Amino acid sequence: MQLYRAKFVLPIATPPIEDGVVAVERGRVAATGRTADFSGPFTDLGECALLPGFINAHCHLDYTDMAGEVPMRGSFTEWLADITALRRAWSAPQFAVSACNGLIGASRSGTTTLCDIAATPANLGLVAAAPMRVLSCLELIDVAGQTIDDSQWACFAGLSPHAPFTASAALYEKAHTFCRKRRRIFTTHLAESLDERAMFEEARGALYERLRALGRPMSDCGHGSSVELLDRLGVLRGALVAHANCVSDDDIVRLAQAKAIVVHCPSSHRFFGHPPFPLERLRAAGVPVCLGTDSAASGATLDMRDEMRQFGAAFPAVRPGDALAMATVAAAAALKRPGVTGTLAPGARADMIAAAVERNPRDLPEAAVMSRGAVWLNMVNGKAVHRED
Numbered sequence: 001m002q003l004y005r006a007k008f009v010l011p012i013a014t015p016p017i018e019d020g021v022v023a024v025e026r027g028r029v030a031a032t033g034r035t036a037d038f039s040g041p042f043t044d045l046g047e048c049a050l051l052p053g054f055i056n057a058h059c060h061l062d063y064t065d066m067a068g069e070v071p072m073r074g075s076f077t078e079w080l081a082d083i084t085a086l087r088r089a090w091s092a093p094q095f096a097v098s099a100c101n102g103l104i105g106a107s108r109s110g111t112t113t114l115c116d117i118a119a120t121p122a123n124l125g126l127v128a129a130a131p132m133r134v135l136s137c138l139e140l141i142d143v144a145g146q147t148i149d150d151s152q153w154a155c156f157a158g159l160s161p162h163a164p165f166t167a168s169a170a171l172y173e174k175a176h177t178f179c180r181k182r183r184r185i186f187t188t189h190l191a192e193s194l195d196e197r198a199m200f201e202e203a204r205g206a207l208y209e210r211l212r213a214l215g216r217p218m219s220d221c222g223h224g225s226s227v228e229l230l231d232r233l234g235v236l237r238g239a240l241v242a243h244a245n246c247v248s249d250d251d252i253v254r255l256a257q258a259k260a261i262v263v264h265c266p267s268s269h270r271f272f273g274h275p276p277f278p279l280e281r282l283r284a285a286g287v288p289v290c291l292g293t294d295s296a297a298s299g300a301t302l303d304m305r306d307e308m309r310q311f312g313a314a315f316p317a318v319r320p321g322d323a324l325a326m327a328t329v330a331a332a333a334a335l336k337r338p339g340v341t342g343t344l345a346p347g348a349r350a351d352m353i354a355a356a357v358e359r360n361p362r363d364l365p366e367a368a369v370m371s372r373g374a375v376w377l378n379m380v381n382g383k384a385v386h387r388e389d
């Protein structure tokens, strides 16, 4: 058994412990408590907070090196066209290096689990070999009538039909059935932009015109929201929904009834200038909300503390401890791993980080969220992934 001592232990599931210890055995948390309750030897991590590693519930590792390459020129639709063109221009090695850089940045900043939307299936071996908990969800697009090869689906932790405007109803249904039968993650971008809302609710707007020009059948537009469309298909059930920025009260009821979970990505939200995120309305309806970064192409750093800080700035009434829960324990549940990670409760995987905090923090979760730079230690399954000397 390995005993890690720190000035503060923040198990998340239970109250903080000053002068605490996390006992790790065979890659799992065996116990937490005060140092006085254990007899050493200790690995003393010193004046820091030891807490569960962050869980990024929505990211695109393979776009990491696109940071700053796809500026927002006016509309979400134009941005989509720009990133699609850049994707076509990139080579397989560029995507591979980009994903590696994403993994390095995430581990240095304290992330231990990522739900990665994999648009580059060839990267699967690379990200699977990373010593982190990477849950790869294969991105599915058939907007141009592509035939989808499902032979590799079982290799992925989940599936991600891209969005209701780029994936057909048949593809959504097939992917949802596959994930439900095998208990995989089913995730999609939904209700992200005003352009998407205008397309589905009013059969007009920039996104509508662009997709019609690409030859997408548009008969599903003009009959209600994209949330309503997916609900009618039955594929909202248990879905992990990225964004949900532009939702009506009826849409929120649908999300709640379907037991969907929303991933909010604060920096991407700010990058696009979407309408205010409906946090209070989602929470009031009982829809769980967790946090993700989205991609570096839309302004993210892949540092979950940046997302928590931006979230805190947009919602000052939410306590830092709540934001931290959204990036740990709530995200673990969203990714079908409750109790496995995102907590330092006994039995959980020892996915934990040591972050520098001020000497006498007024609010320990806030101090952890405000920490900057590389974490001192990042550990997955009890093994160090990143260590600062």
Ligand SMILES: [Zn+2]
Residues within 6 Å of the ligand: 058, 059, 060, 117, 189, 242, 294, 295
């Ligand atoms: Zn995304």
